[in-house]
Amino acid sequence: MIRKINFYSGPSAIPKEVLQQATENFFDYEKQGFSIAEISHRSSTVKNILEEFHEKIRSLFMLSNEHEVLIVQGGARLQFAQIPMNFLSKEKTAGFIDTGYWAHKAMEYASYYGQTKIIAGSKNNNYSYIPKELFIPQKLNYLQITSNNTIYGTQYKQLPNIDSPLVVDMSSDILSIKRDFSKIDFAFACAQKNIGPSGMSVVIVKKEFLKKSNSNIPPIFNYQNLIQHQSNYSTPPVLSIYIGLLNLRWLHSMGGIQQIEIINNQKSKILYEEIERNSMFQNNIREEDRSNMNVCFFAKDKKIEQSFLNFCHQQNIIGIEGHKESGGLRASLYNAVPMEHVFILIQCMKDFEQAYQ
Ligand SMILES: *Cc1c(COP(=O)(O)O)cnc(C)c1O
Numbered sequence: 396m397i398r399k400i401n402f403y404s405g406p407s408a409i410p411k412e413v414l415q416q417a418t419e420n421f422f423d424y425e426k427q428g429f430s431i432a433e434i435s436h437r438s439s440t441v442k443n444i445l446e447e448f449h450e451k452i453r454s455l456f457m458l459s460n461e462h463e464v465l466i467v468q469g470g471a472r473l474q475f476a477q478i479p480m481n482f483l484s485k486e487k488t489a490g491f492i493d494t495g496y497w498a499h500k501a502m503e504y505a506s507y508y509g510q511t512k513i514i515a516g517s518k519n520n521n522y523s524y525i526p527k528e529l530f531i532p533q534k535l536n537y538l539q540i541t542s543n544n545t546i547y548g549t550q551y552k553q554l555p556n557i558d559s560p561l562v563v564d565m566s567s568d569i570l571s572i573k574r575d576f577s578k579i580d581f582a583f584a585c586a587q588k589n590i591g592p593s594g595m596s597v598v599i600v601k602k603e604f605l606k607k608s609n610s611n612i613p614p615i616f617n618y619q620n621l622i623q624h625q626s627n628y629s630t631p632p633v634l635s636i637y638i639g640l641l642n643l644r645w646l647h648s649m650g651g652i653q654q655i656e657i658i659n660n661q662k663s664k665i666l667y668e669e670i671e672r673n674s675m676f677q678n679n680i681r682e683e684d685r686s687n688m689n690v691c692f693f694a695k696d697k698k699i700e701q702s703f704l705n706f707c708h709q710q711n712i713i714g715i716e717g718h719k720e721s722g723g724l725r726a727s728l729y730n731a732v733p734m735e736h737v738f739i740l741i742q743c744m745k746d747f748e749q750a751y752q
Pocket of ligand 1: 470472473497544566740
């Protein structure tokens with residue numbers, strides 16, 4: 396089988412080694428005569444997987460015991476609802492930085508539970524940069540940002556310094572870049588970009604912030620309850636968690652976030668350079684805010700975009716289409732995408748330029 400060169404934005408590439416290990420263990424888990432999908436979530440096997448998953452997140456991010464780690468069911472949208480359920484109420488306000496699509500969705504969901512306010516945004520400039528001047532006029536229960544904007548291709552390289560509690564949607568750049576968790580009260584990420592298969596999210600929350608959560612919500616949504624049960628309150632998505640764990644082990648063996656961040660910087664740098672050099676393409680994102688995970692670009696002549704997509708497909712490259720909201724093209728360079736694949740894409744862009752100029 397020839398594996399595709401995969402630049403999908405999510406679900407997205409998973410390291411080949413991880414898929415191979417998962418395949419072996421799916422049928423016969425560590426040669427014990429059962430599949431990982433067919434044993435009790437109360438068994439020591441599953442408990443060990445959960446424990447090692449939590450521990451790997453802690454060690455990869457070098458978390459102190461100021462923070463709790465939690466695995467929850469469902470994706471990032473569920474967190475858009477669960478966070479205000481736990482930390483907002485009708486007369487209180489959550490602030491948002493409007494960096495595009497996912498910020499809107501998060502704000503829409505929060506508005507079911509309390510007041511929302513846009514503190515800053517870059518809508519008037521087509522979301523081409525991250526607003527850094529923040530003036531917070533009132534007391535906020537929390538300020539929520541999107542650390543990496545999957546659809547518009549911007550990324551916070553530094554998190555803001557603010558007095559309000561900071562909530563960060565890290566769905567598309569978790570584990571790809573070092574983050575200063577002393578500034579972060581609540582971080583979350585759906586799994587299907589940098590962790591593993593879809594169906595779950597990872598939450599990292601400060602104990603101090605957790606104390607402020609509402610208690611009058613059903614236990615399945617209550618973070619304190621879920622943490623007390625060590626991510627095993629109701630049946631967790633064991634298979635996704637297991638494959639996620641294999642991926643965390645892989646990342647650890649690669650030298651952790653420190654090393655992968657260096658590689659991620661190189662991967663995106665050479666691709667942005669090619670977009671600038673190539674006469675067919677352009678990128679409109681402010682240089683300092685360019686995402687290392689989702690490289691968004693356009694064909695200067697809109698009409699040739701489809702030809703470029705076809706050209707890519709012929710060369711085994713998939714997932715280059717931009718999101719329906721932003722249009723254009725996008726190459727997602729998550730941790731699992733190797734440097735060689737970026738070289739192949741760059742060669743493809745050069746060949747396309749030669750053929751169609
Ligand atoms: C993918 C993504 C989401 C949505 O994730 P779902 O699990 O599909 O709800 C939210 N925020 C960001 C930044 C994303 O990249």
